[in-house]
Amino acid sequence: MAARLNLGLLCAAIALGLASAPSRGDTLSDVQKRGFLRCPIIEASPGFSSITAAGERVGMDVDHCKVIAAAVFGAIKIEFVPITPQTAFTLLQSGAVDVFPGGASWTFLRDTAMGLDFTGVYLYAGQGFLVRKSGRIHSIADLDGATICVAQGTTLEQNLADYFRAHRMRYRAVTFANIERGLDAYQADRCDAFTNEVTSITGRLRELVNPQDHKILPGVISREPMAAIVRQGDPRWRDLVLWSFNAVIAAEELGISQANVDEMRKTSGSAEAQRLLGVYGDYGAKLGLSNDWAYNIIKLVGNYNDQWQRNFGPLGLDRGVNRLWTDGGLLMSLPFR
C-alpha cells in the first residue's frame, strides 16, 4: 500500500514538472528578474573569446555579451557559459542561455527550421584556407586532390563539398570535433590545408608553432555573414538585441566613440545622435529599457571600431569589407528615426 502510494506520488510529481511549457516570449523579463545575462562562449578562440593571463575574458563574442548586458542593466552583469560548437544551438533552443553572441552565419535553414532568429549582420566573413608555404599551393584551385582538415560545428563541411563539386575538384576531408585538434593534425602534416572562417584562421595563425611557415590563401569559397542569434517567438528580445548591435555601428557612423561619448551627449548637434544617446525621445522605453541604453553600450563597450581595434587589432586583421559603407565597406546602420 505504502509502495503504491509512493509510486503514485512520484508519477504525479514528474508529470507536473514535465507538463509546464517552456517559458515563451519574455526573455527580457527573465533576464531582468535574474539580474544577469547568461551568455555562452566558445573557449579559446583568439580574437573572439579568450582568457588573458590575468584571468579576464576578452574577445569579440565577449564584447557582444557586454553590449547586451550594458543595454539591459547599464552594467556588465554576465554569467559566461563555456560551450562547444556542437551544443550551441541546442542550449539556445532549450532556454539554457539567453542569446548566442556570435560565430554562426545567417543561413536559410538555421533561420526557418531550427527555431532561431538572427539579429543583424555584424561581420561579413568567408571560408578560407591555411596552407604551408613549402607546399607550393598558391591558390584555391591548386587544392585539387588535397587532404583538408576541417572542424565540425558549422557549415564548413558543406561549403567545402559544394565548392569543390562546382569546380570539379577532388579532395579528402578529415573532420575534427574541435579546431584545436584539427590544427594539431594540420601541423603534424596530416593534411595539406586547414579550412575555417578567415578571421578565425588569421587569429590562430599566431598561435601555430612556426607561424612564418604558413600562409592564408587569397580568396574565400563561401560567404558567411555572422550574426548574433536569439530564440524564435520573442519579438521584443529580438528587437532589443538587433538594435543594440545596430547602435554600435550607428555610433561609428555618427562619430561617437567610447572616448567622446560623454562630450557628444552634451554637445552633439546631430538629431540622430541625440535620439540614440537618449537626450530626447523615448526610444529606450520602446525596447523596454531605460533611455540610457545606447549611451551605456558605447560608454562600457565602445563603437564598432573600438571593438574591432581592441579585439582584432592585435591580430593584424584589416577591416576589409567590414568598413562602413561610406568607406567602401558593407556595414550600414539602420536609421534611428
Added chain:
Amino acid sequence: MLSGSIASVRRGFVAARARSLLYQALLIVGLVGLALLIYHTTSNNLKLLGVNSGFAFLEHRSGFAIAQTLIPYDEDSSIARAFFVAALNTLLLAGTASVVATLLGLAVGTLRMSSNWLVSKLAQAYVEIFRNVPALLQIFFWYFVALRSLPSLAQSVHIPLGFILNNRGLYFPTLQLHGAGWIAGAALVGVAVAGCAHTLLARRRIAARFRGVLVALIWLATTALPLFLPSVGFELVSPTRGRFEYESQIVLMPEYLALLIGLSMYQATYIAEIVRSSFTALPTGQAEAANALGLSPFVRFQRVMLPQALIMMLPPLASVYVNLLKATSLGAAIAYPEIVSVFVGTVNNLVGQPVEIMGLTLVVYVALAFAVAAAMNAYNRRLRRRGQQ
C-alpha cells in the same frame, strides 16, 4: 478443521497472487504512461519552439564528404546513407579491434601465468600500465605521436608486396587478376573434386576435423591449377603517386590505425586479466588428474583446461566486447568518421534536431551491444551444454 484451513490458505495464496499481478499491471501502465507523457511534452515543446520534428531529415541530401566509406557514398547521398556509412565504420573498428585485442589479451594472459619470473613480470607491467591510463589519452598518444613519427609523402616507406606507409595512411596494393575466367572455372570444378574427396575420406574413416581441412586444401589446389597457364596470373600493383597522396582502392587512415592500436592495447589488458583469472580459478585437481592420466601438456591444455576456462571466460568477455563497441565513440575526438562523429557531430549541426538524432544513435548502440552480448551468451550456453554431455 484441516480442510477449512487448507482452503483458507489456498484462498489467501490466490488473493496474494492477484494482488501481485495487479501491482505489476499498474506499474507497467504507469511506466508506459510516463513514457507517453515525456514523448508528448517533448514534441509539444519542440513544436512551440519552432524546431523541426520527425525523421524526414534522413532523406535529405547530406552535402558533406566522409573520409572513409566502405560502401559507395558521395555528397549527393542521403543522410540515412551517411549514417549507414558511419555505422559500418564503427563495426569495422569494433570488429578488427576485438580480434586484435583478443589475440593480444590471450597472449599476455598466458604469459602472465608463465613460470618464468621475467616474462610474468613484463606481462604484469604491460597490464598495469595500459589499464591505468584512460583510453582517450592512449588514443591521443598513438595518434599524435605516431602521426609525427610516420614519414611524409616524399619519404614514404615501401613495404614488400606493394604496401605504402606514410603519415596519410597505409595504402594497399591492388590485386590484378589475369585470366579470371580460368580461375572461376577451376573453382567450380574444384567444388566437384572436393565433394568426391570428402566422400572418399569419410569412407576411409578420417576424423571429421582433419576431413574439413583436407577438403578445403584440395579445393584451393584445384582452383590454383590454372596459374600454371602462361596467360593466367595475378600481380600486386603498387599504388601510384598523385600530387598530394598515393592513389589506391583501399587505404587505412592514420585515425583508424591509431584507434585500432590504442583500443586493442587498452582492452587487451582486461582480456588478459580475464584469461588469467579463469585459468587460476580452475580446480588444481584437474591439471593433476590430467598429468596422472599421462596426457601431454598440450593435450592437457587443449582438452581439459581450456574448455573449462573458456566457459568461465565468456560472460566477462562479452562485457569487454560491448565496452569496445562503445569505446569506438572515442574516435570522434580524432576525426575517425564513426557514428558519434558523423551523426551527433556533423548531422546535428546541419539539421538541429538533437532529440531525434540522439534517440536514433542510442537505439543503434543499444541494438549492436545487445547483439554482441546475445551472441556471446548463446555461445556460452552451447559450450555449457556440450560440457555437460
